[in-house]
Amino acid sequence: DAKTTQPNSMESNEEEPVHLPCNHSTISGTDYIHWYRQLPSQGPEYVIHGLTSNVNNRMASLAIAEDRKSSTLILHRATLRDAAVYYCILYFGNEKLTFGTGTRLTIIP
């Protein structure tokens, strides 16, 4: 399974942008980059995914490096509700998800 590397934890002030990095130097050409997050005492929830181009949705933006060896999840204006563990996952689709330990994001009021 392709591996991703994320910082164990990050902090951000409320209402400021947050940039969550992910390194995936062994990504293959068919791997999509998926992000899930897990709020306290809940199951993971899908955030966003992309292949080569930057992606935006109502929750976040995903910036993908040109060589695809790294990506950044961007929360444009963090709220307390965004405090969660964020997982960066390489996923071909229609198979199991392989989670790492993720980044624990703390939002400071």
Add this chain to the structure above:
Amino acid sequence: DTGVSQNPRHKITKRGQNVTFRCDPISEHNRLYWYRQTLGQGPEFLTYFQNEAQLEKSRLLSDRFSAERPKGSFSTLEIQRTEQGDSAMYLCASSSGLAWDTQYFGPGTRLTVL
């Protein structure tokens, strides 16, 4: 769309007892996944179904574990002769099975084995 539901949400049992968990996926989702999560770790894959067929099982799924999805709708995960090491959150997810489709997770069942 009511989301993925799991029952019970919490289960406390004594070592050696059998337990069964249920997962109801999003209706018409033909793929159903089971994961296990221990404290401080990300979820780990256990097994998945395409309709009623169990297509893959992890090495984590010892012979004390069995999962079924008899009519391709809900699924059950049974653990026989529970051990303290089985204490974890058991998560269920479903997807439509279409290419690039995302998985939708339930809230999980937290198992504590005393």
